[in-house]
Amino acid sequence: MTLETPLLSISGVSKAYGDVVALDNVSLDIRQNEFFALLGPSGCGKTTLLRSIAGFEDPDAGTITILGSESTTPINLLSLPPNKRPVNLMFQSYALFPHMNVRKNIMYGLQREGLSKEEIAQRVDEVLITTGLTDKAAVRPAQLSGGQRQRVALARAIVKRPRLLLLDEPLSALDRKVRAEMQIELKRLQHEVGITFVVVTHDQEEAMSMADRIAVMHEGRVQQIADPVTLYAQPANVFVADFIGSGSLLHGVANQGSFSAYGSTFPCHNPDQIAGDAVLVLRPEEVRITAAAPTDNPLMVGSIIETHFYGGSSSTTVRVAGVDHPIVASHPGAPQYIVGDQVGLSWNPQSAVLLQVQP
Numbered sequence: 001m002t003l004e005t006p007l008l009s010i011s012g013v014s015k016a017y018g019d020v021v022a023l024d025n026v027s028l029d030i031r032q033n034e035f036f037a038l039l040g041p042s043g044c045g046k047t048t049l050l051r052s053i054a055g056f057e058d059p060d061a062g063t064i065t066i067l068g069s070e071s072t073t074p075i076n077l078l079s080l081p082p083n084k085r086p087v088n089l090m091f092q093s094y095a096l097f098p099h100m101n102v103r104k105n106i107m108y109g110l111q112r113e114g115l116s117k118e119e120i121a122q123r124v125d126e127v128l129i130t131t132g133l134t135d136k137a138a139v140r141p142a143q144l145s146g147g148q149r150q151r152v153a154l155a156r157a158i159v160k161r162p163r164l165l166l167l168d169e170p171l172s173a174l175d176r177k178v179r180a181e182m183q184i185e186l187k188r189l190q191h192e193v194g195i196t197f198v199v200v201t202h203d204q205e206e207a208m209s210m211a212d213r214i215a216v217m218h219e220g221r222v223q224q225i226a227d228p229v230t231l232y233a234q235p236a237n238v239f240v241a242d243f244i245g246s247g248s249l250l251h252g253v254a255n256q257g258s259f260s261a262y263g264s265t266f267p268c269h270n271p272d273q274i275a276g277d278a279v280l281v282l283r284p285e286e287v288r289i290t291a292a293a294p295t296d297n298p299l300m301v302g303s304i305i306e307t308h309f310y311g312g313s314s315s316t317t318v319r320v321a322g323v324d325h326p327i328v329a330s331h332p333g334a335p336q337y338i339v340g341d342q343v344g345l346s347w348n349p350q351s352a353v354l355l356q357v358q359p
């Protein structure tokens, strides 16, 4: 058995609720020890997929298999009741028991597994250390901060040592700053405990910052599965390009190696491979802004409608006559121009990806 054998294999899974197709022929593999993210807008089927893996939902079609801890042949997960599956699902709204202290909350699930008292105590102590909760063991949930409660919920899931931990929007209840801290924490924790994580989120930055690989979903279908850098640099289609990262999408037509839009022709990375309706993806950090001197020969000329300074970097939004969306450029340091300035825009053709628009 090589490490390449996926831990979880989902093949052709579909699920409909009446007329609503929640999952449409979903196939994906999750590798052992991977931090995998399911990313997509609200209603795209993320929770339905997690619930199908955990056994709280029966797919209409398809198979889901998992490698057993001892065996080298995949087991049919769909034939097992939820409590016999080696997976643990942390729900979108995790509920801690308010009348139990942190230690008891974490212990609760283990006590029903018939383990010895010593083993339970040892496992709980270990998990309290990994989640940084040792000094909160005797405290009740109401006395904890949001981030600490989140840690208790995680500890409770990890202590059972599932082969696969499914987390549905684990950080959504937290404010922005705590959330950023917990993203780092979650990643560290996954590494430390060596459990495969599947995390659902609709926040692309969160998925990008934590996951080894991401499946982008839309309307029940998987759009692309790739590592964060590939998703950003080589989106498979317009939906992924729009959903991942920020940027400007220029709508036009590709024809015999050139891309035309808004009455001009623009350089891009791959015009030969595409014909007909197409979209050019311009990432903000690839767009250069120059003073619109006639000698510069920019690709577009426009006027600045907005500038933002974020501390270490800035973004500048430019309206170009005849182009439906404004173009956004980002760069290190403070804004170099002010609203109303006429500027030129240019970009390196290698960094501008052209995508076919599906009819």
Ligand SMILES: Nc1ncnc2c1ncn2[C@@H]1O[C@H](COP(=O)(O)OP(=O)(O)OP(=O)(O)O)[C@@H](O)[C@H]1O
Pocket (backbone or CB within 6 Å): 017, 020, 021, 022, 040, 041, 042, 043, 044, 045, 046, 047, 048, 049, 202
């Ligand atoms: N029990 C159900 N009965 C009827 N429709 C359902 C049921 N569960 C989910 N759906 C529908 O299936 C689709 C997918 O829902 P799902 O909860 O999987 O989305 P999601 O990606 O998790 O969204 P969110 O980000 O809002 O949590 C939605 O259109 C939803 O309304």
Ligand SMILES: [Mg+2]
Pocket (backbone or CB within 6 Å): 046, 047, 048, 092, 168
């Ligand atoms: Mg959901």
